[in-house]
Amino acid sequence: MSTKVISLVSIGAHPSSGRTRRAEQDARAVELGLQLAGEHLQVVHAGDHREEALRAYLGMGLDHLDVLEQPAGADVLGVLGDYLRDAGAQLVLTGSQAETGEGSGMLPFLLAEQLGWPLIVGLAEVESIDNGTAQVLQALPRGQRRRLKVRLPLLATVDNAAPTPRQSAFGPARRGVLAAQDVAVVDDELLADAQLQPARPRPKRLKVIKAKSGADRMKAATAKASGGGGKVMKDVTAQEGADAIVKLLVEEGVLR
Amino acid sequence: MSDLIRRDPRVEWIARNRLHPLHAAMQTQQTSWMGPNGLMRKNTHAIAAGFMGPNGIKRIDRSGAQQGTAAGGRRSAAAEVQLPLHQVVDPAFYIAVVPDMVGGRLGAHDKDLLGLAHSLAGKDGAVLAIVFGEHKESAFDTAGVDRLLVIEGDAYKGYAPEQLVQGLRAVDNQFAPRHWLLPDSRAGGGELGRRLAAAMGERPATRVWQVKDEECIGRAGAGQQDLHRPLARLILASSECADPVSDTRHEALPVELSAPVARSLSRIEDLGSVAVDPAAIAMAEAEFIVSGGNGIKDWDLYHKATAALGATEGASRVAVDDGHMPRNRQVGATGTWVTARVYMAVGISGAIQHLQGIGACDKVIAVNMDPGCDMIKRADLSIIGDSTAILQALIEAVENFRSGGQRDAA
Amino acid sequence: MLNTLLPILLFTALALAVLGALRRVRMWRRGRPSKVNLIGGLLAMPRRYLVDLHHVVERDKYMSNTHVATAGGFVLSAALAILVHGFGLQNKILGYALLVATVIMFSGAIFVFKRRLNPPSRLSKGPWMRLPKSLLVFAASFFIATLPVAGILPANTGGWVMVAVLGLGVLWGVSELFFGMTWGGPMKHAFAGALHLAWHRRSERFGGGRSTGLKPLDLEDPKAPLGVEKPADFTWNQLLGFDACVQCGKCEAMCPAFAAGQPLNPKKLIQDMVVGLAGGTDAKFAGSPYPGKPIGEHGGHPHQPIVNGLVDAETLWSCTTCRACVEECPMMIEHVDAIVDMRRHLTLEKGATPNKGAEVLDNLIATDNPGGFNPGGRMNWAADLNLKLLSEVKSTEVLFWVGDGAFDMRNQRTLRAFVKVLKASGVDFAVLGLEERDSGDVARRLGDEATFQLLAKRNIQTLGKYAFKRIVTCDPHSFHVLKNEYGALGGEYLVQHHSTYIAELIAQNKLNLGQHKGGSVTYHDPCYLGRYNGEYEAPRDVLKALGIEVREMERSGFRSRCCGGGGGAPITDIPGKQRIPDMRMDDIRSTEAEVVAVGCPQCTAMLEGVVEPRPLIKDLAELVADVLLEEPAPAAAKAPAAKREPAEVH
Known part of the structure; x- marks a missing residue:
């Protein structure tokens, strides 16, 4: 395929240890790019080229990865936009949101706005590309898919519905080149008035009973007392059992 | 009833x-x-x-x-209590909310958002809900909508995010809302909100889970950090960001756009949805899993039951080892760690590895012959009995529920 | 007549044999260099053959005696025949000696022949069915041809007919035994085997030693190859080792993956390597195929990739690295090394670790444990035990290496039991706590040498900060890696498995033990404790001290069957006809024991994965902790920890 495909990658963080790694969704963007463009895939990162976690992308079989040198806390929008326009990209793939920093997921939207390109969210599969348009499948919640036809050049984000990234191998990761490019630096003013803090666990919402009548209140109170978890139904008919299950499924809203 | x-x-x-x-x-x-x-x-x-x-x-x-x-208990629905009416005659400002309206109705996430909007609006502001196309919702008033703007037109049908943004920009021009609130959901709000932010040049606060004292707190990065920032104009809020409105009734007065919305030249053409096999949904994502184990004798029946329930299939290690289920369906410490809201284990006695793998599940239902097994100790609801009979009964019960449910909706 | 014919035949065969030998040597030299003491090895060879190798062969008395007679007789007759018939030294004494030698060889060959009448399935057929006949013909021909030399028969007995018959016999005999030895016939094993013993890649194995740790890859040199892609990527002495295979199939008979119907047969694998080293297809292989993979569809060349030409990847990933094949091999071939070498290429270069392999490796890199658990939760299992941390005490008598079982609820019971035992013995011990990382065992067996070395180096660095006398661990895999594989990276420690240490504590009377009351017990030897480290006695001593008479399984000790949990096999999960732990459980059931004692978290997990009803699975530490008699004084302090134990189950 002659379409020029570029994947944008960032530094990820493991959800339990917080250690840097290849970002899960960005790796999927690379995987999708590799499936589409093979060795012609171009992969770009804006940040520090000495970051070892970038090698995990190289380990997927890339021989080089362009790094637009940026200090931490810089706004990478401008340099990425310039890079993409200059590179003549037809299809740009990114993850949905970064695993480090703000992770607002705005970058692809802003890039698309800046470049004036259409944007697809949740790209799952590219079915065909011809005549300047791409036919793609978009991932919807609960595993559903929607078919779209989009004009190129196109920016698309991928989420967990995109193909699982291939394993990163040590050999290619070690051989690959992190090609640094010096570009302009624009500071991001966000952290001037905002601050990152370790995440606080969100409290589980309590079931607040705002009963409209005494009877409702009573019902709510008694229901709580008896439904204290671990209800075992023994010596019941299959029908009674099934009804109890259906009742719980409906309560939980998973049966529709 | x-x-x-x-x-x-x-x-x-x-x-x-x-x-x-x-x-x-x-x-x-x-x-x-x-x-x-x-x-x-x-x-x-x-x-x-x-x-x-x-x-x-x-x-x-x-x-x-x-x-x-x-x-006699026949009057289960006691008289509808009239909630006090919250009126905003002349709004000092607007708080714009764009609910997801999944299935044409306000979802729980939407209602939370309206609750947040109501708290931001206070006494003087009005909550303006913007709904695209037809809807089936009849309870905008109790959900906290002061003004309701329904934008209709063929251009908004299907997947037309760029046109929706045009519509919202028209709203922005006319009403100049103090805040824009959208659900940060995969059902559309997350995408629309970001598109709107990019179009308006606003920096949104995303994944916001708390708004307090002119500050909003949102999850950042991979969820290990929170971003505290001054209240943004555009807020993409997570579900349970605030309590839904429950004490007041609102006017839900219809309003209209004064000028027609510009048509955007569509660069994205919607070719319609594609049928997807429910069993193919990734296990870790599924919210309702029915797992089969050693106690299942009739696997065809099991598959029928999961299809009837619309559940994702899972399996115990033994069921996979015996070749009844593929390996990628194995649940447990050695298989997939699942996060389903409801996890139903049929004929699974509950090895430690399996119980570890379902640790994050909210509600566990166990169907088993052995009342002493570990799965039943973990389960919120356990049915002791033969899996075949119960699965059979379950298929019937679901069919009954479905036909009954449809009659209710009609 | 014979006097002219025999020398011609003998020397032609010998000359051809030398040519063949040179050709074979050239094939081996396609392999990568390997540091070997060439002269010293050759000098040590006879002893290695007669002592070390004999110990292995001796396990099968029938075959041992047969081989001694046949091979001894052959070597003697060949040497004498060259003197007598080749150089014409028609000395009567030499003649008699040759007669005796051929008789010995003949009688040995008769037993070989008998064995081949109804051969077990593990033996290769094909040319190997011909070998006993060739041996018989060789021995008989030279016997008859030597009768005149010894003066028993007059010269020229039988006339032309006799000459023709003997000529043919000798021709057959020397073709098989001299010429065939170096041109790929069954007798190749003698030639290659002798050199293989001389230049074995693990010379430590000879003279009663043990060498089981995998050899490290050089990761510093960016040009050094990462594992084995093509047959020529093996070291030359590995290639030589493959050539030494006698296709006796003892490995096949012991291989748990083969028995489970997974597509692995160690014998076929080695023969495939021989095919690869010489070039060709496996069509001529006359033994059992890889289960489910027909013969004749694979072929290779020294410079072609092995995987998906010669051998399928799933064959390599079926191995549990239990070392049963290596233990059984009478030629001391190193199957596991070869498999891991090829896995290294797949993982490090191709990124092709199957199934959950990639995820496990990613987890090891990101969280230092294969499950991807938050590393901060490593000590949660011991939250109420008040264990001393080395980072606080700096030095200790015993460093308790916890292992990744710390994240596994089942294994936490074992760990808590062992802590109880340690506390009861009153020894000074401490743990690394959050500073501990995965030992790197799984990463290494999955071929990810880079991650192994990363983990190992960091662990070595951590260990280097503290003073301790010894490391004790409940996990034979960590035990093996710490003891045998960290050395090459600069970490030398005294490491003990908890069974060994408990046995020591018992011997020193540091434990006040009651008697076991929980029914009959059998013991399952973990591969990484037994075959890898030769510890068969300590666990049994411990059980004995508890008043347990172990009901031994048929396959126990060095013949213990793997539980299926080693070598990352549960992660790569190659399907077979049945599961290895189910087979092992059948072994256990046949002893009718109610409890099976184990000493490895992997074995525990695999055996407990067998569907009930089945015997109870208990770690040695649990069995010991169960019968600990609490002494009056420290009992108060220990009681709460012991009591809270059941709560840990869920």
Whole structure:
């Protein structure tokens, strides 16, 4: 395929240890790019080229990865936009949101706005590309898919519905080149008035009973007392059992 | 259940007939009794509470003769209590909310968002809900919508995010809302909100889970950090960001756009949805999993049951080892760690590795022959019995529920 | 007549044999260099053959005696025949000696022949069915041809017919035994085997030693190859080792993956390597195929990739690295090394670790444990135990290496039991706590040498900060890696498995033990404790001290069957006809024991994965902790920890 495909990658963080790694969704963007463009895939990162976690992308079989040198806390929008326009990209793939920093997921939207390109969210599969348009499948919640036809050049984000990234191998990761490019630096003013803090666990919402009548209140109170978890139904008919299950499924809203 | 009030002559008769063996059971509220000093006592509250007559008019019957109808339990939907009306006659400002309207109705996430909007609007501001296309919602008033703007037109049908943004920009021009609130969901709000932010040049606060004291807190990065920042104009909020409105009724006055919305030249063409096999949904993402284990004898029936329930299939290690299920369906420490809201284990006794793998599940249902097995200790609901019979009954129960549910909706 | 014919035949065969030998040597030299003491090895060879190798062969008395007679007779007759018939030294004494030698060889060959009448399935057929006949013909021909030399028969007995018959016999005999030895016939094993013993890649194995640790890859040199892609990527002495295979199939008979119907047969694998080293297809292989993979569809060349030409990847990933094949091999071939070498290429270069392999490796890199658990939760299992941390005490008598079982609820019971035992013994011990990382065992067996070395180096660095006398662990895999594989990276420690240490504590009377009351017990030897480290006695001593008479399984000790949990096999999860732990459980059931004692978290997990009803699975530490008699004084302190134990189950 002659379409020029570029994947944008960032530094990820493991959800339990917080250690840097290849970002899960960005790796999927690379995987999708590799499936589409093979060795012609171009992969770009804006940040520090000495970051070892970038090698995990190289380990997927890339021989080089362009790094637009940026200090931490810089706004990478401008340099990425310039890079993409200059590179003549037809299809740009990114993850949905970064695993480090703000992770607002705005970058692809802003890039698309800046470049004036259409944007697809949740790209799952590219079915065909011809005549300047791409036919793609978009991932919807609960595993559903929607078919779209989009004009190129196109920016698309991928989420967990995109193909699982291939394993990163040590050999290619070690051989690959992190090609640094010096570009302009624009500071991001966000952290001037905002601050990152370790995440606080969100409290589980309590079931607040705002009963409209005494009877409702009573019902709510008694229901709580008896439904204290671990209800075992023994010596019941299959029908009674099934009804109890259906009742719980409906309560939980998973049966529709 | 129907809200129609129906009389039950038999119950009324029993309530009147003090000699009837069931008479006492019908007297739920004792209105008069003998006090400790031999004095007759009357519960005037109970009497004054009265009951709803057949024509919907409140009746007070001091004789006690009519108590039976109230006690019959037939009137489950007690009189709808009228909540106080929250009126904003001349809004000082607007808080714009764009609910997801999944299935044409306000979802839980939308209602949370409206709750947040209501708290931001205070007394003077008005919550403006913007809905695209047709909807089936009838309870905008109790959900906290002061003004309702329905933008209709063929251009908004299907997947047309760019056109929606045009519509919202028109709203922005006309109403200049103080805040824009969208659900940060995969159902559309997350995408639309970001598109709007990019188009308006606003920096949104994303994944916001708390708004307090002119500060909003949102999750950042991979969820290990929170971003605290001053209240942004555009807020993409997570579900449970605030409590939904529950104490007030709102006007939900319809408003209209004064100028027609510019048509955007569509660069994205929607070719419609594609059928997806429910069983192919990734296990870790599934919210409802029915897992089969060693106790399942009829695997065809199991597959039928999961299809009927619309559940994602899972399996215990043994079921996978025995070749009944593919390896990628294995749940547990050595298989996939699942996060389903409801996890139903059929014929799985619950090895430690399996229980570890379902640790994050909210509700666990166990179907098993052995009442002493570990899965039942973990489960919120356990049915002791033969899996084949229960699965069979379950398929029927679901079919009943579905047909019943549809009748209700119609 | 014979006097002219025999020398011609003998020397032609010998000359051809030398040519063949040179050709074979050239094939081996396609392999990568390997540091070997060439002369010293050759000098040590006879002893290695007669002592070390004999110990292995001796396990099968029948075959041992047969081989001694046949091979001894052959070597003697060949040498004498060259003297007598080749150089014409028609000395009567030499003649008699040759007669005796051929008789010995003949009688040995008869037993070989008998064995081949109804051969077990593990033996290769094909040319190997011909070998006993060739041996018989060789021995008989030279016997008859030597009778005149010894003066028993007059010269020229039988006339031309006799000459023709003997000529043919000798021709057959020397073709098979001299010429065939170096040109790929069954007798190749003698030639290659002798050199293989001389230049074995693990010379430590000879003279009663043990060498089981995998050899490290050089990761510093960016040009050094990462594992083995093509046959020529093996070291030359590995290639030589493959050539030494006698296709006796003892490995096949012991291989748990083969028995489970997974597509692995160690014998076929080695023969495939021989095919690869010489070039060709496996069509001529006359033994059992890889289960489910027909013969004749694979072929290779020294410079072609092995995987998906010669061998399928799933064959390599079926191995549990239990070392049963290596233990059984009478030629001391190193199957596991070869498999891991090829896995290294797949993982490090191709990124092709199957199934959950990639995820596990990613987890090891990101969280230092294969499950991807938050590393901060590593000590949660011991939250109420008040264990001393080395980072606080700096030095200790015993460093208790916890292992990744710390994240596994089942294994936490074992760990808590062992802590109870340690506390009861009153020894000074401490743990690394959050500083501990995965030992790197799984990463290494999955071929990810880079991650192994990363983990190992960091662990070595951590260990280097503290003073301790010894490391004790409940996990034979960590035990093996710490003891045998960290050395090459600069970490030398005294490491003990908890069974060994408990046995020591018992011997020193540091534990006040009661008697076991929980029914009959059998013991399952973990591969990484037994075959890898030769510890068979300590666990049994411990059980004995508890008053347990172990009901031994048929396959126990060095013949113990793997539980299926080693080598990352549960992660790569190659399907077979049945599961290895189910087979092992059948072994256990046949002893009718009610409890099976184990000493490895992997074995525990695999055996407990067998569907009930089955015997109870208990770690040695649990069995010991169960019968600990609490002494009056420290009992108060220990009681709460012991009591809370059941709560840990869920």
